[in-house]
Amino acid sequence: MTNHWNDFKNADVILVMGGNPAENHPVAMKWIMRAREKGAKLIVVDPRFTRTASKADIYAPLRSGTDIAFLGGMIRYILDNKLYFRDYVTNYTNATYLVNPDFKGPGELEGLFSGYDDATRKYDKKTWSFQMDEAGLPKKDPKLRDTNSVFQLMKRHYSRYTLERVSSITGTPKEKLEEVYKTFASTGAPGRAGTELYAMGWTQHTVGTQNIRAMSIIQLLLGNMGIAGGGINALRGESNVQGSTDHGLLFHLLPGYLPMPTASVTDLKAYIEKYTPKTKDPKSVNWWGNRGKYITSYMKAIYGDSATKDNDFAYAWLPKPDEGMNASWLMLFDKMSKGGFEGFFAWGQNPACSGANAGKVRKGLSTLRWMVNVNLFDNETGSFWRGPGMNPADVKTEVFMLPAAASVEKEGSITNSARLAQWRYKAAEPVGQARPDSEIMDELHSRVMALYRKDGGKFPAPITKLTWNYRRDDGKPGVDIHKVAKEINGYYLADVFDTKATPPKQLGKKGELCAAFPHLQADGTTSCGNWIYCQSYTQKEGKVINMMARRNAADPTGLGLHSGWAWCWPVNRRILYNRASVDPNGKPWDEKRKVIAWNATKIPPGADKPGAWEGDVPDGPAPPLADEKAGKYPFIMRADGMGAIFGPGLADGPFPEHYEPLESPLAENPMGGRQRMNPAAKMFYKEGGVGTDDIFANADPKFPLVATTYRVSEHWQTGVLTRHLPWQMEMMPQQFIEISRELAREKHIQSGDRVNVYSARGKVWAVAMVTERLKPFNIKGATVHQIGLPWCYGWQSPDDGSGGDSTNLLTPTIGDANTLIPETKAFMANIEKA
Amino acid sequence: MADQKNARVIRKANAFEILNHWVMAISFFTLSATGFAYLFHIAGVVSFFGGPMGMKTVHNYAGLVFAASLILTIFSYLIEALSFSGDDMKWLMKGGGYLSRNAAVPPQGKLNAGQKLVYLMVLAAGAAIAVSGLYLWLAPEVKSRTLSMHFLHNAAFDVYLMIVPFHIYLASIASPGSLRIMINGTVPLEWARKRHAKWAARMT
Amino acid sequence: MGRKSLLVSPELCIGCRGCQTACKEWNQLPGSKTENRGSFENPPELTATTFNRVRYVEVASSSGDPRWLFVSQRCMHCGDAACMNICPSTGAINRTADGAITVDKTKCIECKLCASACPFGTPKFDAQNKLSKCGMCADRTASGLPPACAKTCPTGALRYGEREELIALAKKAGYAKIYGENDLGGLGTLYAFRDEPKLYGMDEKPAMPESLIFWQNVLKPLSYLGLGGALALSLVHLVAVGPKKDEPKNDEPKKDEEVNKNG
Numbered sequence A: 001m002t003n004h005w006n007d008f009k010n011a012d013v014i015l016v017m018g019g020n021p022a023e024n025h026p027v028a029m030k031w032i033m034r035a036r037e038k039g040a041k042l043i044v045v046d047p048r049f050t051r052t053a054s055k056a057d058i059y060a061p062l063r064s065g066t067d068i069a070f071l072g073g074m075i076r077y078i079l080d081n082k083l084y085f086r087d088y089v090t091n092y093t094n095a096t097y098l099v100n101p102d103f104k105g106p107g108e109l110e111g112l113f114s115g116y117d118d119a120t121r122k123y124d125k126k127t128w129s130f131q132m133d134e135a136g137l138p139k140k141d142p143k144l145r146d147t148n149s150v151f152q153l154m155k156r157h158y159s160r161y162t163l164e165r166v167s168s169i170t171g172t173p174k175e176k177l178e179e180v181y182k183t184f185a186s187t188g189a190p191g192r193a194g195t196e197l198y199a200m201g202w203t204q205h206t207v208g209t210q211n212i213r214a215m216s217i218i219q220l221l222l223g224n225m226g227i228a229g230g231g232i233n234a235l236r237g238e239s240n241v242q243g244s245t246d247h248g249l250l251f252h253l254l255p256g257y258l259p260m261p262t263a264s265v266t267d268l269k270a271y272i273e274k275y276t277p278k279t280k281d282p283k284s285v286n287w288w289g290n291r292g293k294y295i296t297s298y299m300k301a302i303y304g305d306s307a308t309k310d311n312d313f314a315y316a317w318l319p320k321p322d323e324g325m326n327a328s329w330l331m332l333f334d335k336m337s338k339g340g341f342e343g344f345f346a347w348g349q350n351p352a353c354s355g356a357n358a359g360k361v362r363k364g365l366s367t368l369r370w371m372v373n374v375n376l377f378d379n380e381t382g383s384f385w386r387g388p389g390m391n392p393a394d395v396k397t398e399v400f401m402l403p404a405a406a407s408v409e410k411e412g413s414i415t416n417s418a419r420l421a422q423w424r425y426k427a428a429e430p431v432g433q434a435r436p437d438s439e440i441m442d443e444l445h446s447r448v449m450a451l452y453r454k455d456g457g458k459f460p461a462p463i464t465k466l467t468w469n470y471r472r473d474d475g476k477p478g479v480d481i482h483k484v485a486k487e488i489n490g491y492y493l494a495d496v497f498d499t500k501a502t503p504p505k506q507l508g509k510k511g512e513l514c515a516a517f518p519h520l521q522a523d524g525t526t527s528c529g530n531w532i533y534c535q536s537y538t539q540k541e542g543k544v545i546n547m548m549a550r551r552n553a554a555d556p557t558g559l560g561l562h563s564g565w566a567w568c569w570p571v572n573r574r575i576l577y578n579r580a581s582v583d584p585n586g587k588p589w590d591e592k593r594k595v596i597a598w599n600a601t602k603i604p605p606g607a608d609k610p611g612a613w614e615g616d617v618p619d620g621p622a623p624p625l626a627d628e629k630a631g632k633y634p635f636i637m638r639a640d641g642m643g644a645i646f647g648p649g650l651a652d653g654p655f656p657e658h659y660e661p662l663e664s665p666l667a668e669n670p671m672g673g674r675q676r677m678n679p680a681a682k683m684f685y686k687e688g689g690v691g692t693d694d695i696f697a698n699a700d701p702k703f704p705l706v707a708t709t710y711r712v713s714e715h716w717q718t719g720v721l722t723r724h725l726p727w728q729m730e731m732m733p734q735q736f737i738e739i740s741r742e743l744a745r746e747k748h749i750q751s752g753d754r755v756n757v758y759s760a761r762g763k764v765w766a767v768a769m770v771t772e773r774l775k776p777f778n779i780k781g782a783t784v785h786q787i788g789l790p791w792c793y794g795w796q797s798p799d800d801g802s803g804g805d806s807t808n809l810l811t812p813t814i815g816d817a818n819t820l821i822p823e824t825k826a827f828m829a830n831i832e833k834a
Numbered sequence B: 001m002a003d004q005k006n007a008r009v010i011r012k013a014n015a016f017e018i019l020n021h022w023v024m025a026i027s028f029f030t031l032s033a034t035g036f037a038y039l040f041h042i043a044g045v046v047s048f049f050g051g052p053m054g055m056k057t058v059h060n061y062a063g064l065v066f067a068a069s070l071i072l073t074i075f076s077y078l079i080e081a082l083s084f085s086g087d088d089m090k091w092l093m094k095g096g097g098y099l100s101r102n103a104a105v106p107p108q109g110k111l112n113a114g115q116k117l118v119y120l121m122v123l124a125a126g127a128a129i130a131v132s133g134l135y136l137w138l139a140p141e142v143k144s145r146t147l148s149m150h151f152l153h154n155a156a157f158d159v160y161l162m163i164v165p166f167h168i169y170l171a172s173i174a175s176p177g178s179l180r181i182m183i184n185g186t187v188p189l190e191w192a193r194k195r196h197a198k199w200a201a202r203m204t
Numbered sequence C: 001m002g003r004k005s006l007l008v009s010p011e012l013c014i015g016c017r018g019c020q021t022a023c024k025e026w027n028q029l030p031g032s033k034t035e036n037r038g039s040f041e042n043p044p045e046l047t048a049t050t051f052n053r054v055r056y057v058e059v060a061s062s063s064g065d066p067r068w069l070f071v072s073q074r075c076m077h078c079g080d081a082a083c084m085n086i087c088p089s090t091g092a093i094n095r096t097a098d099g100a101i102t103v104d105k106t107k108c109i110e111c112k113l114c115a116s117a118c119p120f121g122t123p124k125f126d127a128q129n130k131l132s133k134c135g136m137c138a139d140r141t142a143s144g145l146p147p148a149c150a151k152t153c154p155t156g157a158l159r160y161g162e163r164e165e166l167i168a169l170a171k172k173a174g175y176a177k178i179y180g181e182n183d184l185g186g187l188g189t190l191y192a193f194r195d196e197p198k199l200y201g202m203d204e205k206p207a208m209p210e211s212l213i214f215w216q217n218v219l220k221p222l223s224y225l226g227l228g229g230a231l232a233l234s235l236v237h238l239v240a241v242g243p244k245k246d247e248p249k250n251d252e253p254k255k256d257e258e259v260n261k262n263g
């Protein structure tokens, strides 16, 4: 999230698209309702009329997987009607930049951007570049007229997204489109704020990243980034998903979004060289320029005294995937299904139900020699060997169950979508033999260490040299989680000075906790387990303060920043990119909703010159952009400091383009051209091949229904936690499928009937919920039906099988071109009365 | 003529009838007391009868006893109560002679017209209260009917409350000599000749 | 302190059913085995173990979008509570100082009269046949906590507080009809509706059953009035007319001699 939950109340227009907060983030609705009480408009765009839609001022249906068409139409509408926030666009985005004249878009190249290679399904991005001047800075046209300017290119690209065309792709009636566009675009006026909330409805598509990119373009055009009541807000699917991602959950990232080094990057210098973006623009903060400090401090955190300048801070001990190796979910399970793994830790997850194409996943599990299932309950994964279609006698996998403590049975921090790390306390003792994850890991570590001590090993240092001193000091068994939190925050390992100041100013005392990441050093004098969390557990005048445990609810600005409540990264900044909420002179665009403001006369504590920011923690203390000498651009995490309307960093194009999902009712892309689906998405299976688990069926009369999956308020993810709760089961006892009255009539199905649902990959049963809330779409003149099923059920519990089984048995093996997040939100299916 | 020392009496109620009457009276008072406790939430009565559930048991089983007792009265009184004659009408016209000290009334049978009427009312109200009571006890689930049964139970109760005090008064203080019927079952012949001339005539 | 109430605002309700779970948790009520009947709504009605539930009302419209209304249902805590009026058992149904209608199961005599009297079909009976219904979390409100359902509600669709303040709040927010403001002596569970209550599946004019009113106003008083009247009339007669004077005087027979010829 760029903003935060409470901030929704500041919006004038709230667009919920790709999410369903009423059902999956009910507390978010508190703030949405607050906004509505003050007159804000809520727009909900969703294939289904959801519980969120029931609260909408405008509801617009769309066919699953057509969000870019919908948003592309909005971009066109904003540009055609000149509704963008011109000052913002010209000052704070790369709209003025001139692009390489050789760049070509899908309108000119049969649906592809320039540089595509069919064989590798990859783009050569040479032409997706900016024209540079002699100083090495991008050439600009502040008037936005140059035909090669990002602005004009964008205009050309989205001129193809006419209302008629968008409507025929999405199935959204034209009037609805216009109503939504008009309402949301109204936030382009300074003094108006529009926000967007999304979740898995946007990410779980072959074009997931581009869905969000499309919205980013809109938000930049309307000047909605960085302001209160604005932003693009990812509603995370679990309470601590943000935290786990921050701390390096993904295969290609170390904690704090530091890239995972690959095999070819052999030393720290090369690493820093490769991953530190550069700019020649003095006005760009280019925060990632500090990469060297963060990686070095990280190495000091994990290897302590063993990481020295002489051994390159133990860089050699970091694991390094081979070049081009992708270890994301789909790839891992693909490899597993081919017998590529011996063992597997299923830690706090239930892939046998949550994994796209779960049938393939379940088969994959049976190739393992052993599996450790760490969870609160047994689940479909731990019991896969006795699941439907399995013959226990044939399965050789040895399964170990390690019961884990629930989140309320242990102390620690949880970071919510708003980047807010809140400290929580233990409310109850773990049940039975259950133990906190940290203790399970601690024991694993000590046993592995014992094995190394006993048997030695080929390359023991990466394991044996790890700093691992998390045990409690009082001699009682268990981990002191505060020690972990402190290691994440980091320490001064020596007295650290600001050498730029004269005389050098002391920043920190040896042995104390670091104050904040600007103090981190690249010379090994600081440690920090995760630089973005530096300041979360800190020390003031010698006193140790757990910032995450703060509980001051004061809200002096009235904007709901609550800066004294817990702690949020980075450096307690509640609204990211807040330097974009002010004009180049530091005056808020919106006087009613001041996030920060430049006070030119105030002398900040410890400084000698006047000039200070007031309000939220600004994106850097530098004076506003207009300051000739020291002014800085607002988007400090980008090398050029600008909001990216043209985004050459992605695999599948610098502008989002509509591509059909892997499976859709259409044989061709209605945008024209030869490219039906995302050209850069990795294919696990070629159309027309013979049956494998990855089979798919596009525009196939056998599977005429557009299907999507979702969650419900009553269940949590695959339901491992909630299916054991009679209260939740009572409310939502069984797998159901929502279908329109029209489809029900066609198929002779009544509400409450049991139906079988098929896709090219599998079959599940479900209880039919015939409803007004789904309506057939008119797609390119033909009637297309949409269906929807939740994915919270599984065969293992309730153990009489009355719940049904996972709808991921239906979903395909394919992922987003950039992230490989599986496309479970749009696929084709058929139904039949059971 | 009997000896002066031995009063000439005539039997008006046999042992069974006396017993049944007292069974009825006691069950009635129990039911009324608990009934009142129900209506007006009289905590003292509730605890006297052993708390809410105890009182319910008492009330319901006392109700059964009352109903049985009521049925048994049929054998004793129904035929008599249904035999209305012209004298009965006249008796009623004269208010049973209760309106003045010296009123003369037409001769009456074993039951006078007033008693006949009281008995019929007791029987009718009793049937209503018993049927409704049993219904409330055994089948309260059928909601719409429950309400009417509740209504009936109470209406009948009201009827009882209006008749029974008169019955008791008239059978005791207002009509000296009556009370002994419910004690030893007999009345002096003289008394009978005055009050139930026809019956007395029949009997002697 | 005046009467307290719960204000239900379906317009703010997102149907998340946090209230349903919170109620069960606080009151330690088990979940029952249900099945999906083609609707989100479950259990199908209030039960002895379900004190509140959300009704999902789908309203079709020929032209525009459907409407989906969520109505949180529980005991109405009537100002003039039929259940309490009819209940024969002393102390089984009580009204707290805040105006909540609570149940003392130990006093319930399982007669189920309350169920037939309640205009809303609220009373349900547990396995022991004891009345089991929402008591407005009196055990929480007594110590200043809001009811569990209201505490959990994320959007403010369930608000607990001073009745007058809640009504004023709803009126200020422009709700056309405050359901329960005056009906049945004012309901303790108020609803802020913008449309006709019928649309939300509510009885337009909830009322006490007529026979109950008659019973309450006539039969019940008549029981003591009638009794008193009968006793009074007897007394009047005793004084004004006096007992019949036909007793043989000074005639104390030693032994009765029956002269009956036949019965």
Ligand code: HEM
Pocket: B028, B031, B032, B034, B035, B036, B038, B039, B055, B056, B059, B060, B062, B063, B064, B066, B067, B129, B130, B131, B132, B133, B134, B135, B136, B137, B150, B153, B154, B157, B160, C086, C087, C088, C109, C110, C111
């Ligand atoms: C067969 C005979 C009777 C039965 C089975 C019976 C049963 C009942 C029942 C089931 C109730 C509801 C409370 C409870 O569950 O206990 C009740 C209430 C009551 N009964 Fe009876 N009853 C009978 C006869 C009588 C009689 C003879 C009287 C009085 C003369 C009486 C007076 C009342 C009163 C006043 C109430 C309270 C009514 C109310 O609160 O609605 N009952 N009875």
Ligand code: SF4
Pocket: C075, C076, C077, C078, C081, C082, C083, C084, C101, C117, C118, C119, C120, C121, C122, C123, C133
């Ligand atoms: S709704 Fe029914 S149970 Fe609740 S107080 Fe009113 S009458 Fe009693």
Ligand code: SF4
Pocket: C083, C086, C087, C088, C089, C092, C093, C103, C107, C108, C109, C110, C111, C112, C113, C114, C115, C123, C130, C131
């Ligand atoms: S069932 Fe219980 S609470 Fe209901 S009226 Fe009877 S005694 Fe009262």
Ligand code: SF4
Pocket: C022, C023, C024, C026, C027, C051, C052, C074, C133, C134, C135, C136, C137, C147, C148, C149, C150
């Ligand atoms: S007030 Fe308490 S008992 Fe009543 S519905 Fe709410 S949570 Fe349940």
